[in-house]
Amino acid sequence: MNVMNKTFLPISAILLITAVSYSDCSSSKKITSNTSASSLKETFKKYFLIGTALNSSQIEEKDPKAAELILQQFNTATPENIMKAEIIHPEWDRYNFDLADKLVAYGKKHGISINAHTLIWHSQLPRFVREMKDADSVKQYFSNHIKTVAGRYNGKVLSWDVVNEALNEDGTMRKSVFLDYLGENFVTEAFRLTQQAAPQTELYYNDYNIEQPGKRAGCIALIKKIQAAAVRIDGVGIQGHWHLGKMPLKEIEESILAYSALGIKVMFTELDIEVLPRDFSGADVSQRMKSDPSLNPYINGLPDSVQQQLANDYEALFRLFLKYKDKVSRVTFWGVNDGQSWLNGWPVPGRTNYPLLFDREFKPKPAYYKVMALAGNNL
Numbered sequence: 012m013n014v015m016n017k018t019f020l021p022i023s024a025i026l027l028i029t030a031v032s033y034s035d036c037s038s039s040k041k042i043t044s045n046t047s048a049s050s051l052k053e054t055f056k057k058y059f060l061i062g063t064a065l066n067s068s069q070i071e072e073k074d075p076k077a078a079e080l081i082l083q084q085f086n087t088a089t090p091e092n093i094m095k096a097e098i099i100h101p102e103w104d105r106y107n108f109d110l111a112d113k114l115v116a117y118g119k120k121h122g123i124s125i126n127a128h129t130l131i132w133h134s135q136l137p138r139f140v141r142e143m144k145d146a147d148s149v150k151q152y153f154s155n156h157i158k159t160v161a162g163r164y165n166g167k168v169l170s171w172d173v174v175n176e177a178l179n180e181d182g183t184m185r186k187s188v189f190l191d192y193l194g195e196n197f198v199t200e201a202f203r204l205t206q207q208a209a210p211q212t213e214l215y216y217n218d219y220n221i222e223q224p225g226k227r228a229g230c231i232a233l234i235k236k237i238q239a240a241a242v243r244i245d246g247v248g249i250q251g252h253w254h255l256g257k258m259p260l261k262e263i264e265e266s267i268l269a270y271s272a273l274g275i276k277v278m279f280t281e282l283d284i285e286v287l288p289r290d291f292s293g294a295d296v297s298q299r300m301k302s303d304p305s306l307n308p309y310i311n312g313l314p315d316s317v318q319q320q321l322a323n324d325y326e327a328l329f330r331l332f333l334k335y336k337d338k339v340s341r342v343t344f345w346g347v348n349d350g351q352s353w354l355n356g357w358p359v360p361g362r363t364n365y366p367l368l369f370d371r372e373f374k375p376k377p378a379y380y381k382v383m384a385l386a387g388n389n390l
């Protein structure tokens with residue numbers, strides 16, 4: 012597909028021009044880059060997959076700039092919303108596979124592997140499930156949903172986030188319709204049913220803050236329980252919704268070692284770095300903050316000092332990922348560029364956020380060049 016037209020420069024030209032302009036900066040800002048001709052996926056392909064979350068307009072290739080950047084930079088993708096139960100299974104006996112089928116076709120056409128997201132999650136559930144009042148109905152839904160959805164994409168997607176965010180911050184099980192009606196064993200049962208329905212698909216547990224010691228202990232116990240039941244689990248996804256200047260590097264390193272010791276893949280599945288004020292960590296979508304102009308300080312652009320901090324944070328993270336390249340199998344960003352990030356709308360609506368490696372014009376940011384240079388030095 013020719014996505015170039017006269018209204019914008021191709022992304023490859025933008026990358027080259029931006030690389031040159033960064034190397035022209037004053038020495039304090041200078042960012043070494045020998046990577047102008049390359050891309051994230053090329054640079055890291057020996058080490059791990061590089062992914063992005065895709066929204067529905069990106070799956071349908073409606074935005075030519077996004078379409079070009081995605082194909083250039085990423086070799087794996089996770090649907091941001093369209094495979095969640097609320098969308099793919101809106102009514103008891105009705106499924107909506109349109110966009111998920113398009114995603115699978117898109118991945119096949121472009122050689123992008125798909126991590127399907129997500130089968131069992133307490134959030135974004137269809138109304139009929141939220142209103143269930145008895146165990147039999149929940150059990151039937153649970154089984155039908157997994158068999159039908161996972162079964163349809165068996166062999167067509169690389170992997171499933173089988174269960175998402177089942178844990179509280181202290182490592183205990185989170186209250187949900189599944190815990191209430193099916194009991195703590197619902198996680199193991201979800202993996203068992205998915206294994207049966209999708210034997211050719213890798214099966215992962217995915218959650219945020221599971222690098223933190225308390226939640227990590229709960230997560231390790233959960234994984235061991237699945238393994239003890241002789242049910243397959245292939246990997247764990249540490250989401251990676253972190254905050255500027257507060258990267259939990261020690262906890263991440265400990266977690267890479269602890270999870271890989273269980274014999275499973277370790278992935279960073281929803282990476283972004285919040286640069287705006289927020290008074291809690293993680294990604295619990297039910298948490299909100301009241302809108303206030305002081306919470307949206309960078310509507311006219313990111314100050315250079317913050318931009319540099321963001322670059323340093325990403326560099327430190329990727330240094331760790333590269334140190335453990337034999338254990339980390341995938342790094343997926345939660346969005347293509349800053350303008351398309353969910354963090355513009357959460358936990359405060361209508362903010363201007365800057366959490367990713369590409370800006371609103373799809374141009375690579377200093378963080379991109381720092382990460383790329385790091386890998387270049389590692390080759």
Ligand code: G3I
Nearest residue numbers: 091092128134135175176219250281294295296345353357
């Ligand atoms: O589709 C409706 C649309 O019809 C409606 O007009 C519009 C009005 O608000 O809402 C649209 O739905 C929104 C949906 O994204 C699609 O854009 C929801 O309101 C909005 O809440 C939803 O947010 C998503 C969030 O999960 C919901 O739980 C974010 O895009 C998505 O990035 C986020 O992703 C989660 C991961 O799945 C799990 N880990 C945390 C991560 C961040 O919260």
